[in-house]
Amino acid sequence: MAFLRPTRLEDAIGALGSGGPSGAGWVVVAGATDHYPARVGRAPVEDVLDVTAIGGLRGAAAVDGGWRIGALTTWTDLVEADLPPLFDALRAAALAVGGQQIQARATVVGNVCNASPAADGMPNLLALDALVELASVRGPRRVPIGEFVTGNRRTVRAADELVTGLFIPAPLDGATVRSAFEKLGSRAYLVISIAMVAAVVEVGADGLIARARVAVGACSEVAQRLTALEADLVGLRAHASTAGVARAAHVAALSPIDDVRGSAAYRRDAALTLVRRALEQVLG
Amino acid sequence: MTAVDIAFEVNGRQTTVHVEPMRRLSDVLRDELGLFGTKVGCEAGDCGACTVRLGGRQVESCLVPAAQANGTTIQTVEGLAARDGVAGDLQAAFLDHGAAQCGICTPGMLMAAETLLAADPNADDAAIRDGIGGVLCRCTGYVKIVEAIAATRDARLVGAATGVGSPVVPVAGAAVGSRIAKVDGLPRVLGTARYGADHRPDDVLAVRAIRSPHARARFEIGDLAPLRSRHPGLVDIITAADVPGQNRYGIYATGKDQPALADGVVRHPGEAILALVADEATLAAIADSDLPITWEPLPPVRGLDDALAAEAPTLHDASPGNVLIRGRLARGDVDAALVASHATATIDVETTFVEHAYIEPEAGVARRVGDRIELTVSTQAPYMDRDEVALILGIPPADVRIIPTACGGGFGGKLDLGVHALIAIAAWRTGRPVQAVWTRPESMAASPKRHPSRIRATAGVDADGRLTAYRFHGDFDTGAYASWGPTVANRVPVHAMGPYGFDAVLATTRAVYTNNPPAGAFRGFGVPQASIAHEALMDDLAAQLQIDALEFRLTNALRAGSTTASGQRLDASAGLPACLEALRPHWQRLRAEAAAHNAGAGGSGVRVRRGVGIGAMWYGIGNTSMSNPSTIEMGVTDDARVVLFCGAVDIGQGASTVLVQIAADALGVPAGVVELVSGDTDRTADAGKSSASRQTFVSGNAARLAAADLRRQILLLAEVADPTTGADAAAITFEEGRIVVTEPGGRTSEIDLAELPLVPVRDVSAACVIAGRGTFDPRTTPLDADGQGVPYQTYAFGAQLADVEVDPELGTVKVRRIVAAHDVGRAINPTQVEGQIHGGIAQGLGFALMEAYVPGRTENLHDYLIPTVGDMPEIECLLIEDPEPSGPYGAKGVGEPALIPTAPAILGAIHDAVGVRITQLPATPDRVRAAILARAGA
Secondary structure, eight states: OOEEOOSSHHHHHHHHHHTOTTSSOEEEESSOTTTGGGGTTOOOOSEEEEOTTOTTOOOEEEETTEEEEETTOBHHHHHHSOOOGGGHHHHHHHTTSSOHHHHHHOBHHHHHHHTOTTOTHHHHHHHTTOEEEEEOTTOOEEEEHHHHEEETTEESOOTTOEEEEEEEEOOOTTOEEEEEEEEEOSSSSSOOOSEEEEEEEEEOTTSBEEEEEEEEESSSSSOEEOHHHHHHHTTSBOSGGGGGGOOGGGGTTOOOOOBTTBOHHHHHHHHHHHHHHHHHHHHO | OOOEEEEEEETTEEEEEEEOTTSBHHHIIIIITOOTTSOOSOSSSSSOTTEEEETTEEEEGGGSBHHHHTTOEEEOGGGGOSBTTBOOHHHHHHHHHTOOSSOSSHHHHHHHHHHHHHHOTTOOHHHHHHHHTTSOOSSSTTHHHHHHHHHHHHHHHTTOOSOSSOOOOOOTTOOTTOOOOOTTHHHHHHTOOOBGGGOOOTTOEEEEEEEOSSSSEEEEEOOOHHHHHHOTTOOEEEOGGGOSSOSOBOSSGGGOOBOSSOSSEEOSTTOEEEEEEEOHHHHHTOOGGGSOEEEEEOOOOOSHHHHHSTTOOOSSTTSGGGEEEEEEEEESOHHHHHHTOSEEEEEEEEEOOBOOOOSSOOEEEEEEETTEEEEEEOOSOHHHHHHHHHHHHTSOGGGEEEEEOBOSOOTTTTSSOSSHHHHHHHHHHHSSOEEEEOOHHHHHHHSOBBOOEEEEEEEEEOTTSOEEEEEEEEEEEEETSOTTHHHHHHHHHHHTTOSBOOSEEEEEEEEEEOSSOOBOOOTTTTHHHHHHHHHHHHHHHHHHTTOOHHHHHHHHBOOTTOBOTTSOBOOSOOOHHHHHHHHHHHHHHHHHHHHHHHHHBTBTTOOOEEEEEEEEEEEEOSSSSSOOOEEEEEEEETTSOEEEEEOOOOSSSSHHHHHHHHHHHHHTSOGGGEEEEESOTTTSOOOOOSOTTOIIIIIHHHHHHHHHHHHHHHHHHTTOSOOOOSTTSOEEEEETTEEEEEOTTSOEEEEEGGGSOOOOOSOTTSOEEEEEEEEEOOOOOOOOTTOOSOOOSOEEEEEEEEEEEEETTTTEEEEEEEEEEEEOSSOSSHHHHHHHHHHHHHHHHHHHHTOOOOTTTOOSTTTSOOOOGGGOOEEEEEEEOOOOTTSGGGOOOOTTTTTTTHHHHHHHHHHHHHSOOOOBSSOOHHHHHHHHHHHHHO
């Protein structure tokens, strides 16, 4: 069991490249809000790479062509950052993750890397077309968020890679952008979602929908974009009633499960309602 | 992991610790710095008890690696005090408002609130709820917590220097009925109260249970020698064969069926089969898979259907067919009365396991002292613990001492043995102090639950709207062991028909063994489950007769002069009619508001439908037809201190405070004069368990009698002619070394305490020179084969309204408002009574809408949901005081009654809103939505 808390990104990447003292690879820890709950009553056995002392990885800000959310940006950082309406939905999700204690510690990137089917960040980042930035001794790369998470607790991050941040591309020139997030749970705070929906809509000067991105979480192993619905929305007038375009067929590709939070049939039914409500918000 | 130096500022002081970098900050604060005010409830960031302020943010210290604390500034609850032992303003507000009950969540609540107010001095109530949304409380319903934070905010805004409340300090004779702060409250808000996990002797060992992954299995333990040689730090390994006394315990003399360590057969997942005793590091290095256990899994009996099937295996030889016990009450000819009824209604109800989810998991430490054993442990029942531990160790009960710690929530779950058996056996064998602190998953796997139930009930009514007959059968899944199953089976038939008069009743119950965790005592002992059925039937019958649901209940309510189904005549203090009448204006207003809202629903912007429901209840105080005496002593010491020796454990409900108030008035001294010795079986007499809502009534009477006895002796020594009490009676004051008695006429006399010989009280260290003693046992009779007799001396009554909104498209339910009317006889301390009502409503709301324990699946506080502050409605309490002649100052009890009507009221309100009757609890969004869809399709 080794512990490393480097202050320079190169050192972190170098350590990851070396595989770690035990040879089993490093467990990367930032806010640790998913790390400890998975280890209640268990003795630590892993080599831990704590990345929180690395400079330059914290904060959400505009960059060339879009915005960048650094790997150490917490949900609270995101809430307090100066970001446009494009991020309203992600900000709403930030306020719905755990309680304020979790929001102050947990990182947006950690939410992605933990790869829970119920990760509140995922449908939003899908609807934002986020790119995941990775670094390793082999060099940097960017992976679309939809390709990054491949299953329950599975991502394409290689053992020697570190996620350094997320890139969110700018919307279409001249478009009016609105975003919304709908979360469904069985209680008010501290609740794992039964289902959730994020919607981002760009409306042209003509009042018509130029681009729509809608994603559903907790209703499949990995959150999913509803591409057929998105295509059907393009060119329609941006009005609350347009939300009625969403039909059962649009959520048919979801593959929800029965669990303690709700039945599969309920999730599918609720997802459609949430989709319509998210669209009403962004189109109304 | 190599330990490193980590430096940070805590509560204004620079400190450096040498710890492993991934140690949880909560452990560093507690174990390295002795800051036990930071509590650990789950180690998973689910409960918020360990919340501290770090760098200006609230964080859960159980999720912060020690390494990340390096260079930071941390504030814990200990840092909120104005000065040593003096509450800061926020802490004082919590005390004054009754915002701390058991107090285990209080440090986390305080730190969340302090962080919020520091960042946002103008935080409105919504911001306050957001700010404490990450801290769970199981006692208070959050109402008084929000009030205390808001009061602190307001006081700070106007610049109040210290303290935001005005502590109530009643004069002699005025304690009963006053809102004095909890007598044990200051340490709870300061963070200095010590709970089960907070007692750690220096040379302490830990004991870890190895638990079954199977619900039902046979097992063999192989050669343990290799394990011992691989782990030389192992001090002891304990198996069933090593239990010194009897490896069978249980509440009832006839129900001792639970082993401290399973002997070759396990009956529920999480059952302990073996215990390892060592230092924590040694234990941590041993994986369950290192143990030489050979399992032979057997098909488990998963629930009532499995257990009652003809081919079901017998889980306990003494109970073929798996029925532990049956309960029965019969009066009149039910079949004939139902046939003759103008209308009838029938319902099937199903409820599931409910977890107590106290924020303090079971914990304690045992020490062997010569041939005695001392357990310092979190409990609701010290004397029962004493007898059970004696049985397990094979020693006389007098050789067991139970010292209750501050109890971080009980609700019935700490009436059973928790850590007791294994720490006692380990300390007995090793001679070293031994501690156990259950993890949250361990607590949830091994502790008892509320009984799942399956109920069918039919009620009849005549054409005039008078109830005629009630037929009830309830099966209760009592799990692997008896625990309090017999109590549920016996209490339910008495209460099954609800607080109404019927000519004919047949109520039968069975408690059934399964391979689930033991179901035991949980606030209400089966009555909350039964109330779901009777209240739904009342709504149904009222609707059939087109009678208002409140008026229908009022017509049929038990009242003074009524005869209950068990044949008991209620002579007094049956205040249900008064409760319903107090609710009537609220009922009419809320119904009108809901109807007006719904008339607009379907229009633009109105998505939810509103509804209003009502639930009524009754509840017998104390044990069912069984002796449950309480004995309390009160003495004056040779240095003129007044001490109440009170064996009733305060589990947060306020028993200590209420009993001090009663004793103070009965003695005729200000409550502030009375010192309290609480719970220690070597120092206090047996006051019985803190359960069955009995401490105010039963121990309250014992305290009153003890104080009256003490007063009589004092007046006798002072040679006072008229030793009566009352406003114009002799005044007793205590001065240095003497008592001064002043008679109404002005005559004074003194008692020089130094001249008096010591008198014996149970506490041999007490140096009492005058002592009073009181014993009270409720007057009951045995019940005959038809359940006829006097099961309880008195009953609590109550009714609640729920105003809810339902989102029909999603099936979600938001409770907007609860109005609660409870006949408590006399509110000894209205703040504590309201606190019990608020907390009962919170648990009732959880029971109705979200709580479902699934064995092996929901053993944490993120899959098992209890209400957060954001789930709580506005609550209005209407205290009805219909005095109980045999109660202390007319008081009864309210602990369990407060929970019972909530779920029926909410379910009735859902029905009112969207026309569906949910009969399978909890009414989760998927179930409500499915019912709405089924109704639309029907």
